[in-house]
Amino acid sequence: MGAIDEQVAAIEEEIRSTAYNKATQGHIGRLKAKLAALRIEREKRAKGKGGGVGYSVRKSGHATVGLVGYPSVGKSTLLTRITGAQSEAAAYDFTTVSIIPGMLRYAGASIQILDMPGLVPGASKGRGRGREVLSVVRSVDLILFLIDPEHTLFRALVDELEGSGVRVNARPPRIAINQGERGGLTISSTVKLTHLAGGLATDIAREFGLHNGTIVFREDATADQLIDALAANRVYVPAILAVNKGDLLSSAEVEKLRQKMRPFEATFVSARTGAGIETLVRRIAEALQFIRIYVKPPGKPPDREEPVILRKGQKVADLLNRLPEELAAAFKAAQVWGRSARFPGQTVGREHGLSDEDVVTVVVYRGGRPAE
Ligand SMILES: Nc1nc2c(ncn2[C@@H]2O[C@H](COP(=O)(O)OP(=O)(O)O)[C@@H](O)[C@H]2O)c(=O)[nH]1
Ligand SMILES: [Mg+2]
Structure with missing residues (x-):
């Protein structure tokens, strides 16, 4: 163990052994800030040594889903079941030594599914290829x-992710931070901070080297949330939960597990029999x-056969990325019909946010290039 690991372990132990109450919350908050700053430092050093480099997984399709679970729960079998991809599946741990991608097609969308090595406790500290797995998890659109x-004990999995800066089913804290010179x-704050x-x-900010500037709170944030905002390497990833090997469970056992997994809404499946997969x-x-998004060439009906698939929150600019280059290059404006339009045929720019089933016409500069 290096010096940083020892400091990290000591602080973790002190946090564990300190009861949280009004009298200790300040002390614990400061410890957590110190811990987060140390972990970031440790990551930096691991990377410097070439130790923290992640797998590079080529993303493809409209979105990428990462399968996260302990070894032997059936990740590879599930991948094969839902995508047909051949991921080596065997009855012993660590069969998956690299990341196997599969492609699932659903209602016109292509969904890339990544089968990853099973996470083991201590993954965020590098055990069992943990760092590599966690670096891939940071880039997925959804965790399964x-x-x-x-x-x-899937909460231990969530803890491993949290330990490496992944925030599951959470949104970024409403805290604006600006570094100043002096x-x-x-x-x-716009609300009372309790x-x-x-x-x-101020003490937490100092741990991150922020001595000058402004912090504006738009919610009654906790110490953890302020630390997340300061750490700046956090990613916020949505997640769902499935329980595999449902074929081994009685319906009473299913009910019991379902309750235990709250607030997650567990989906029970059997990768072996196919039950619950749909x-x-x-x-x-x-x-x-x-x-x-249905693209409508000027003067023609919209193409309802082959919509462009985007994700909620995406904009006209994202649509342009998916259209032929000449069209995108000559973009002047877009006309929009549908839920995102204030009135039918509204003229909008690249930053306009689109909604499901919008009809969009791309208006181009004549001659195919910008005027002036
Ligand atoms: N009974 C049962 N066994 C399963 C199911 N899915 C996978 N298995 C078995 O569980 C073992 C581990 O599966 P594998 O896909 O290699 O797990 P991974 O390590 O998470 O990728 C294998 O023996 C599989 O045949 C299932 O739905 N039901
Ligand atoms: Mg496997």
């Missing part, structure tokens, strides 16, 4: 947690929030 009746640190009394916010595939697609 997979457990089986023998490995139900003049000290100004902290303001978790960061007694100069705690429901799972539908839930994957729903969680990815695809939208269909």
Whole structure:
């Protein structure tokens, strides 16, 4: 263990052994900030040594889903079941030594599914190829947690992800941070801050080297949220949960597990028999929030046969990325009919956010290139 590992372990132990209450919350907040700053430092050093380099996985399709679970829960079998991809599946641990991609097609969308080595406790510290797996998880659009009746402690998986800066089913904190040159640190808020009394916010900021600038709170943030905002390497990834090997469970056992997994809405499947797979595939697609955009050439009806598939929150600019280059290059404006339009045929720019089933006409500069 290096010096940083020892400091990290010592602080983790102190946090574990300190009861959380009004009297200790400041102390714990400061410890957590120190811990987060140390972990970032450790990552930096691991990368410097070439140790923290992730797999590079070529993304393809409209979205990418990462299968995350302990070894032997059936990740490879599930991948084969839903995508037909041959991922080596065997009855012992660590069969998957690299990341196997498969492609699932659903309602016109192509969904890339990545089978990854099973996560083991300590993954975020590098055990069992943990760092590589976690670096891939950072880039996926959706995490599919997979457990089986023998490995139900999936909260430990969530903890591993959290330890490496992945935030599951959370949104970024509403905290705006600006680094300044001098003049000290100004902290303001639009709501009453109940978790960061007694100069705690300033102390946490200091751990991250922020001595000058402004922090504006737009919500009653906790110390953890402020740390996340300061750490700046956090990713926010949605996740769903499936329980595999449902064929081994009685319906009473299914009910019991279902309760235990709350607030996650578990989908029960059997990769072996195929039971529940249709429901799972539908839930994957729903969680990815695809939208269909019908492109309408000027003076012609919209192409309803082959919509362009985008994701909720995407814009005209994202649509242009998917259209022929000449069309995108000559873009002047877009006309939109549908839910995102204030009135039918509204003229909008690249930054306009699109909605499911919008009809869009790309208006181009005459001669195929910008005027002037
Ligand atoms: N009973 C049962 N066994 C399964 C199911 N899915 C996978 N298995 C078995 O579980 C073992 C581990 O499967 P594998 O796909 O290699 O797990 P991975 O390590 O998570 O990729 C293999 O023996 C599979 O045949 C299932 O739905 N039901
Ligand atoms: Mg496997």
